[in-house]
Amino acid sequence: MSHAGLTRALKAWSTDPAELARVSVDRSGTVPDGLPDLVVFARDVDDVRRTVSYAAARGVPVVPRGAGSGVAGGAVAGAGAIVLDLSGLDRIAEIRPDDAIAVVEPGVVTADLDAAAAAHGLRYAPDPASAAFSTIGGNIATNAGGLRCVKYGVTRDAVLAVDAVLGDGTLVRTGRRTVKGVTGYDLTGLLVGSEGTLGVIVGATLRLSPLPAATATAGAFFATAEDAVAAVTALQRRGLRPSTAELLDRATLVAIDQAQGGDLHTRGQVFLLLQTDGHGAEAELAEAERVLRPLATSVETTTDPVVADRLVATRRAALPAVERHGRVLIEDIAVPRSQIAGTVAAVERIAASTGVRIFVFAHVGDGNLHPIVLAGSAPPEQVDLAVAAVFEHALSVGGTLTGEHGVGTLKRPWLAAELGDPVLDLHRRIKAVFDPAGILNPGKAI
Amino acid sequence: MSHAGLTRALKAWSTDPAELARVSVDRSGTVPDGLPDLVVFARDVDDVRRTVSYAAARGVPVVPRGAGSGVAGGAVAGAGAIVLDLSGLDRIAEIRPDDAIAVVEPGVVTADLDAAAAAHGLRYAPDPASAAFSTIGGNIATNAGGLRCVKYGVTRDAVLAVDAVLGDGTLVRTGRRTVKGVTGYDLTGLLVGSEGTLGVIVGATLRLSPLPAATATAGAFFATAEDAVAAVTALQRRGLRPSTAELLDRATLVAIDQAQGGDLHTRGQVFLLLQTDGHGAEAELAEAERVLRPLATSVETTTDPVVADRLVATRRAALPAVERHGRVLIEDIAVPRSQIAGTVAAVERIAASTGVRIFVFAHVGDGNLHPIVLAGSAPPEQVDLAVAAVFEHALSVGGTLTGEHGVGTLKRPWLAAELGDPVLDLHRRIKAVFDPAGILNPGKAI
Structure with a gap:
């Protein structure tokens, strides 16, 4: 589908197949069902609003994208989609040392913000393993964790406010510049971790903390x-x-x-x-x-x-x-603290019984385990069996499918098992409030 | 209005005017516009679901209530309302020291939970000034703060999961028992601080922390x-x-x-x-x-x-x-850290220029100020002027109307000034998802 009605008004975009192929995937290994129609390189918030409004009027899926470093398939874009690349919105607008906050655009690379804060004796505490190349927008979309989270909290704890473009092109600002605040519902928290399905993050006010x-x-x-x-x-x-x-x-x-x-x-x-x-x-x-x-x-x-x-x-x-050793599936379960050791043992049993090689790293202080499944180490059906068994174990001990990576496309089949139908139904109705046309990253997260 | 169709199925309730008067007010000083119809003393979750379903079918307002210790008018119930008193649901169901979690009913008094946790070397970190008599359910409804929040976070940071009865009587469970988790939207965070307008909290899984x-x-x-x-x-x-x-x-x-x-x-x-x-x-x-x-x-x-x-x-x-010295209005603004001293000075100027006596306590570490307005110290219109000036100042320096007490009824006139119309509209549409009949604590919070 040609989108000349949209591209006329944009500053930067591409329909080059090589570019489209590049922006259609993330680090999950998920293969999209064809090339997207168009990639929009947003240069300002107007580009985002214009793209979303255009897509909403025509029912065209919009897939927001930062660095494409996600590991759950949240930024994978298939045939008929418009990819909205936000990596060009990479300005650190303000750092206010006395307030210990930063105001940033979504395409800022996480490590770059951390470095800029360091010049003021501060840091951005959340440190996903991908910090050197992932963006703040993507971190917010997935509520990214990291090594320091056990003491300093996850991305959600560092986000005071967001600017987001909703599914009808409306720009909203949620949250505030204060550490505490309870006016209204916690829409900031709702947008954090919503994986691009409720709004496109176009700005954020972030909490910084002193360098130790x-x-x-x-x-x-x-x-x-x-x-x-x-x-x-x-x-x-x-x-x-x-x-x-x-x-x-x-x-x-x-x-x-x-x-x-x-x-x-x-x-x-x-x-x-x-x-x-x-x-x-x-x-x-x-x-x-x-x-x-x-x-x-x-x-x-x-x-x-x-x-x-x-x-x-x-x-x-x-x-x-x-x-x-080959392509890996990076799982991301979290379990209550008393279940960590049992879960490591369970993963070892699952590996042994299915013949699938699985390696375990864990943010052990907060019960977040990454069983790394070697995709080529056994027949695909055995790999599927092993992954399913890992998820089943996590849920059976009161755990969750994903501690910090997000649901994306990979974990969607398991969503109802964790959330239950009434809660999943609530998700769909909230989605409809933020995105009535259902164009924002459809088929992901919920 | 007689509610015999409901009370027949209940274990405990009252229409005694003295009881109704008692449960119609909180500590905000707000005077309701008459007596509620009925107070339901919930003994189990079924009582809550039954009451809410009955009210939804008839469009009767339901005002959930814990200890009635709120200071913003969130639990005030007027003519035609059913008060849903949850203080009888006061069981600590579980304390799991190894997981550092507690599972509680909403009517548990905050200090009682803290004491029960202390028996295991743990504590419940959020410590609102009202901890000796306020309930966990009320703390969750307002996202209560306290003195220790500057290091240990507010109520929201301690709530891992909630059981809530939505406006149609559906019981949902959000969240999980793990410290981290990003499956689905953060509905737990959305319910925390929603002041009884999205759901009635009937249970919670809370994070405990070691005694220092x-x-x-x-x-x-x-x-x-x-x-x-x-x-x-x-x-x-x-x-x-x-x-x-x-x-x-x-x-x-x-x-x-x-x-x-x-x-x-x-x-x-x-x-x-x-x-x-x-x-x-x-x-x-x-x-x-x-x-x-x-x-x-x-x-x-x-x-x-x-x-x-x-x-x-x-x-x-x-x-x-x-x-x-007389009846007080407990204000609760929060401002960015760099604005705290200027705000104390502004409050002093406002007191001097309006002739209203105002005292300031502040959780200064997180910019949360309580200007305490002596209601009888000046004519009512001067008091209104002073309160308005305090709110205006807070908003003008990037602050918020309420850091930890909630909006209730008292701060509603100022809501649009802080949130803006597009965000307030989002609130109303989210409210409709959770409470289609609009019966849960109408006229409060949003």
């Missing part, structure tokens, strides 16, 4: 996941608040060693990376160490940034090391 | 509010995270001295109560003291619980001391 005065780091090995989880639970129960608590399972340690020629997997079955920060970082880590020692096979602590970087690098090496 | 290992306390006096606010801002910018940061202005100090025969008002113009907690509490307070010293006229620090209690008691004495 100090950071202390520990790396520990354990004989079992139970021991590692018991250690984390014990230190949390003592009121210690790690800023990072990451677990890698044995399969992941083996993969890292294969990639780097190291001996991690000989030192324990499970690796735990722990960090504390703030004025009491060192004292807090010393207290944490007292909790870890009796449960761990080895513990290394440091305040030396070089040693700390080496320990953190182990965690960072995990996904690339696994990806060397 | 230690607490350290400082009381400081300053020559000006500017100095006190500058001190708090400076320590926050250094990454110090006070668990309490409360400011009392000179008028309040005078009122406390009048009540208690003390000399607080001779020691400075402004009092700041500061607490730090956790493993590094003492070190953190020492660091804070270094920031306070050059700006304060005096600083007293302590880790002695008795001395700390005396300092905290000063803050606690504020409202009772002011209330000795």
Whole structure:
């Protein structure tokens, strides 16, 4: 379909098949059902409003897109869609150090905001693994998490206000510049994590936090996941608040060693990376160490940034090391804290019984596990079976399908199992309020 | 109107005028336009569903009610309404220490939950001043704040899941038992703070946190509010995270001295109560003291619980001391951090120019100010003028009408000024999704 009526009024757009192919996919591996009609490179909010209004009048699907770094299929665009690329709206409009807020456009890369805040002694706390290339708009759309969330909260906790273009082209501003505020419904929270289905995020007011005065780091090995989880639970129960608590399972340690020629997997079955920060970082880590020692096979602590970087690098090496073995499905379940160890064991059983290779990383401090499924390690039906079993386990222990990546297209078949029909029905009716024509990222999230 | 068709099926209810009068008001001073028809004392969720379904079929307003401790008029019930009293649903169903969650009914008194959690070394962090008598359901309805929010977040941050009866009697469960989770829209967040207009909260899963290992306390006096606010801002910018940061202005100090025969008002113009907690509490307070010293006229620090209690008691004495002078309107604006000192000054100017006595307490760490307006201190039209001027000032500096108390009936006239018409229209359409018959707490919040 030609969209000359729209493109006439735009500053930048393309129908070049190579460009369309590039913007039709994200990092989920989901293959779209054909090329979209058009990609609009938004240069200002008017471009967004114009595109959405045009599409609403004609019932054309609009797929908003930041960096395309999503892993759940939320930005995948198929035949007949208009891709609305917001990566060009990348201005940091304001940083107000005294208010500890930033006002940004959606295409700002997360790490760039963090760096800009650092110039004022501040930081943007949410740190998804994709921070170096994902955008604030995409982080908001998925309510992205990250390593520091265990202490500093997820994206939702950092978003004070959003500007959004609704499905009829209306521009609304929700929220405020204050830390607290209860006037009206929490529409900001509703838009965060709505994966582009309720509105297109065109601006945001974000909370910044001070750079920590100090950071202390520990790396520990354990004989079992139970021991590692018991250690984390014990230190949390003592009121210690790690800023990072990451677990890698044995399969992941083996993969890292294969990639780097190291001996991690000989030192324990499970690796735990722990960090504390703030004025009491060192004292807090010393207290944490007292909790870890009796449960761990080895513990290394440091305040030396070089040693700390080496320990953190182990965690960072995990996904690339696994990806060397082929295409991966990055799952993202979260479970109550008491169910973490049992869930790691369940994933191992599922891997063994289906013959599918699965690696587990976990933001263990908040019960968010990433079972990384090696797609080519078994026949597709076995892989499907394994993924289904992982989801089923998570739901059976009171967990959720997705802790921080979003539902996208990949997890939609499981949505009703988690939410139940009455709640899913509420979702559809809320969607109709924000997007009466049903054009905003249809077929995603809900 | 007789509601025999409903009461036949109920376990407990009353049409006694004295009972109806009692349940028709809250602590806002708002006078209802007559007695409600009926009060239903819910004994289980079925009573709630039955009442709401009955009312929906007949277009009868339902006013949900906990302890009636609201200060914005959210629980005021007028002629023709059914009051749905949830205070009898007061069971703590579960406390799971390893998961750090509690599952409760809405009528549980906030302090009772906190006490029950303490038996497991945990606490319920949100601590509204009303905690000794307000209920969790009411706290959720208003997204209540409190003194500890500056470090531990507001009610919304502690609510993982809610059970709610929607306006057609449907029971839904939103959220989950996990700390993180992004499946579907954030309906939990939407219900929190909706002041009974979207659903009746009949259950909640709440996040608990460890009791702090230690607490350290400082009381400081300053020559000006500017100095006190500058001190708090400076320590926050250094990454110090006070668990309490409360400011009392000179008028309040005078009122406390009048009540208690003390000399607080001779020691400075402004009092700041500061607490730090956790493993590094003492070190953190020492660091804070270094920031306070050059700006304060005096600083007293302590880790002695008795001395700390005396300092905290000063803050606690504020409202009772002011209330000795007559009926008060408790305002609740919040402003960006850089605007706090200017707002205290603006309130003083407004008091002087209108002849209305206004006292200011502030949760200064998060910019939430309570200008306490002495209703009888000037003619009603002057009081209205003063309140209007306070709201106008808050909005003009990027602030909000209400930081933690809710809109209720009292702040509704100002709603459009803060939210704008397109956003207010969204509110009405969302309300229609949850409550098609428009019977849930009509005339409140939105």
